[in-house]
Amino acid sequence: MSVHLIIKSLLRRKVVTALLLLQLAVTLGLVVNSLLLASAAKELVEQPTGLALEQILTVRVKPTSASMRNEPALSEVISRQLAAIRLIPGVEAAEYANQTPLRQGGSSSxxxxxxxxxxxxxDAVPYYNTGSQIFQVLGTQLIAGRELTDLDKGTQNIILTEKLAKQVFGEQNPIGKSTNQGTVVGVVSDFYSQRYATDQSYGAINFVPMARAEMGYQLMIRVAPGQSEAVRKQLTDVIRNAESEMDIGTVMRMDENRDEVFRAEIGLATLLAVLSGLMLLVAMISAYSHAHFHALQMQKEVGIKRALGASKARVLLDVLSESWLTTAIGAGFGILVCYGLNISLAKVISIPAVPVWLPLLTLVLLLLCVTLATWYPARIATRISPATATKTL
Amino acid sequence: MEALLHNLKLSWFSIKRAPLPYALTLLILSLGLGTFFSNATLYYWMNRDPIPQKSATLFMARINSTPGDCTDCFEPPRVMSYMDMQKMSGSGIPSAEAAMFSSDAYAKTVENQQATPSQVELRVTQRDFFKLFDVPFLHGETWPDNKARMEVVISKNTALKFFSRTDVVGQEMLIDDKLYKVIGVLDDWAMLPRLYDVNGRRSAEPAEDIYIPLETAYDLAIQSNTQNSYFDVDWDGNMATYPQMARTNFANQLQFWVQLDSPEKVQQYQQFLKNLVADEKAAGRHTRPESNKLDNILDVQKAMRATNEQLDAFALVASLFLLVCVVNASHLSLNRYMANQYEFSLRRALGASRWQLQGQILADVLFSSVLAFAAALLFAQLGLWTINSLLPSTRALAGWDWQMVAVMALFVVLISYLVTLYPALKTSFSPLNQQLKQ
Incomplete structure (x- = not known):
């Protein structure tokens, strides 16, 4: 069947065709943008963090008695908890801090x-009030100078992450330089610090104790590979045994913290993926019932064709090629819809621009779905014997 | 009535003749409607007016008083300092005014001191808070003034939780080891969205358990758990000096609300803020450019950039999905009516008027609407459940009241009619002769 003839037959059913094209166009636009958002979310989640995500456990704790949230009781409680945690088999290092890396927001200065x-x-550099095992816990590499040791407790010495040191001091050697937060004694490799800081991998580490734990504090534990679940099971009890007047949060592995940070993006991407799946399903149902109905309507025509010697394969191809053509035309309009939708979405959320290959890929996907859905009704159409189909003529 | 029953019976027969196409049409329609409803539910709760009787009179005031010489900083901070609050209050123009922030603590009753304390959410605020937002009291009343006092107002649920009864005015509670007297118990009250504090995008969170006087919180160094911004604060962390430090520095944590009962009052208050800033500038303070903000309660989510973009984006997509489904269902029902055309034409040939045919079509629409509505509600529940589990910040927004259900039902009927409109017209007005020849 020539394209010309199909178009003629489509034009005879203008409204049906228009509805079909509109639906296909919007479907393509939505699927393209959903895929785009999903891939952007995936990239966001999978970006390198500089942390051994599966080997770090974090748990937020807060003393339930107000006096224990102030010094000197606070330091005493923390050191008791850390000593107990370090005895758990599988724990390589443990440290407290005012906040963990890989967070949405938090304390910065x-x-x-x-x-x-x-x-x-x-403007916004996350700072970490912590102790000497922090470098082991995070697994940072020393880039310049030295790491902080127990001797630095309470001094104004600080460590900066590499990117931050470059930003503040440029090409100069940062070691020994004085900042508003203290004297720089070392530079460590970057790690993902705070999502909404000036830069995600900025961080300043000092050993100044927290003034108070009104918001609680974090315990961070580095475990041997594969030991995280075993340690996680005991952790809450160990912390409670060290000090009972303690509100203990959920123990989180670092990759769970990460998923929490990007939760909204992951959630939206998943939602849109589900919706895209539904759209494709709807497109398939529509293609199926259209072809089904059409096959019944065209019974006579098919019968005549068969009687005049058209093979079954030929009739099958006829029905399918009409589906393909409508899909292709609909998708053509769909490319316009997908750019339009992309622009409207970009006003609300951050979404990357549409790359050229994505609509084409989606078109192929759509064609595949439509073919699959048209297959069965098309087969029925070919099965009609010329004798039955032309009986009423 | 009899005609309606007859028509309903006819639709039932027509469905029974070809159940699959009908089921598919219904499935597609209810999928689209269900997705749309689940999103519309969240959108409605997120964007509704929670206090329609006085939303026009409630405003959050901010001034751009942050220290530092920044000529292009026009956005005042989200939270104000104690000094700002003092300057902005006491003008006599608003009929109610209160500064506030949120915090949390551990509480227990005096009788039950051995028990593990449970965590409670605090609202640190001033006496007019309850008047501002029409918060109903069950027992007792608000503080007589804004002075520091070891007295709290608690919610009904908190009273039930700690004392197992509601009339607990005069009882004492330990909050973070400090002894307070309960002077008021609120009746059931919630504001959704919680527009009096949207900072940190927490507008879908429930109202707090315990209300503490602002001055007391400053004396006891209770701080905000949402946002604390220090600007040029030089403090050694000594808790004994906290009350003094926090009251005299840019230790910002307050949101300041006023009730302005008429447009003239709004203008007066704006003028008051203008004069205030001029005086401050004359005194060598307020170095950033003047940028006073008086945001109405209904605009406050936008002003604080606390809208849920994910929901907005999903709303756009869900509406388009509904469009696709409606178009699709319309297409399918056109097919269905075309298949029934012979029957329709026969009826007309036997003398049925077009209006009688319309009656039958309406019965058909009604029948489909009922089925589609039930299925759409089911899909909407599924959708809500999915969205809630993927975006936990929307959890408080998932309920339906009967008004919403009624609107949804009406919407379903409307959409079902729209879907059958073109097919119905086509079948009842096409030339008889040609149709019967087939």
Missing amino acids: NLFETDRQDESNV
């Missing part, structure tokens, strides 16, 4: 080189 505030100021 501005940071600048003391005599160059105007040029070197960085």
Whole structure:
């Protein structure tokens, strides 16, 4: 059957065809944008973090008695908890901190080189009040200078992450430089710190104890590979045994923290993926019932064709090629819809621009679905024997 | 009535003749409607006016008082300092005003001191809070003034939880080891969305358990658990000096609300803020450009950038999905009516008027609507459940009241009619002669 003839037959049923095309166009637009959002979310989640996600456990704790949230009781409680945790088999290191890395927001402060505030100021740098095992827990590499040790407790010495040091001091050697937060004694490799900080991998580590634990504090535990579940099981009890007046949060592995940070993006991407699946299903149902109905309507025509010598394969191809043509035309309009939708979505959320190959890929997917759905009704059409089909003529 | 029953019976026969196409049409329609409803439910709760009787009079006030010399900083901070609050209050223009922030603590009763304390959500605020947002009291009343006092107002559920009864005015409670007297118990009350505090996108969270006077919180160093922004604060962390430090520095954590009963009052208050900033500038303070914000309660989510973009994006997509489903169902029902055309034409040939045919079509629409409505509600529940588990911040928004259900039912009838409109017209008005020849 020539394209010309199919188009003629489509034009005879203008409204039905228009409805079909509209539906196909919107479907393509939605599927393309959903795929785009899903892939953007996946990239966001899978970006390198500089942390051994499966080997770090975190748990937020908060003393339920107000006096224990202040010094000196606070330090004493923390060291008792850490000592107990370090005895659990499979634990390589454990440390407390005011906050964990890989978070949405949290405590941050501005940071600048003391005599160059105007040029070197960085607005939001997450800071970590913590202890000497933190580098082991996070698994950071020393880039320059030295790591902090127990001797640095309470001093104004700080460690910066590599990217932050570059930002503040440029090509100069940062070691020994003085900032508003203290003297830089070392630089460690980058890790994902806070999502909404000035930069996600900025971080400043000091050993100044927390003034108070009004918001609680975090215990971070580095475990040997494959040991995280075994340690996780005991952790809450160990912490409670060290100090009973303690509100203990859920023990989270670092990759769970990460999923929490990107939850909204992952959620939306999943929702849209589900919706895309439903759309394809709807497109398939529509293609199926259209072909089904059409096959019945065209019974006589098919019968005559068969009587005049058209093979079954030929009739099958006829029915399928009409589906293909409508899908292709609908998808053509769909490319417009998908750019339009992309622009409207970009006003609400951040969504990447549509790459050229994606609509084409979706078109292929759509064709595949439509073919699959048309197959059965098309087969029925070919099965009609010429004698039955032409009986009423 | 008899005609209706007869028509319903006819639709039933026509469905029974070809159940699969009918079921598919219904499936597609209810899928689209269900998705749309689940999204519309969240959208409705997120964007409704929670206090329609006075939303026009409630405003959140902010001034751009952050220290520092920044000539292009026009967005005032989301939270204000104690000093700002003092300057903005006491003008006499608003009929109610209160500063506030949220916090949390551990509480237990005096009788049951051995028990493990349970965590409670605190709202640290001033006496007018309850008047501002029409919060009903079950027992007792608000504080007589804004001074520090060891007295709290608690919610009904908190009273039931700690004392197992509601009339507990005069009872004492330990909150973070400090002794407070209960002076008021609220009746059931919730604001959804919780527009009096949307900072940190927490507008879908429930109202707090315990209300504590602001001055007391400053004295006891209770801090905000949403946002604490320190600007140029030089403090050694010594808790003894906290009350003094927090009251005299840019230790920002407050949201300040006023009730302005008429447009003139709004104007007066705006002028008051303008004068205030001019005075501050004259005194060498308020170094950033003047940028006073007086946001109405209904605009506050936008102003604080606390809208849920994921829901907005999904709303757009769900509406398009509904469009696809309606178009599709319409297409399918056209097929169905065309298949029944012979029957329709025969009826007309035997003398049925077009109006009688319309009656039958309406009965058909009614029948489909009922089925589609039931299925759509089912799909909407499924959809809500999915969205709630994927976006946990929407969990509080999933309920339906009877008004919503009624609107949804009406919507389903409307859409079902729309879907059958073209097919119905086509079948009842096409030339008889040609149809019967087939």
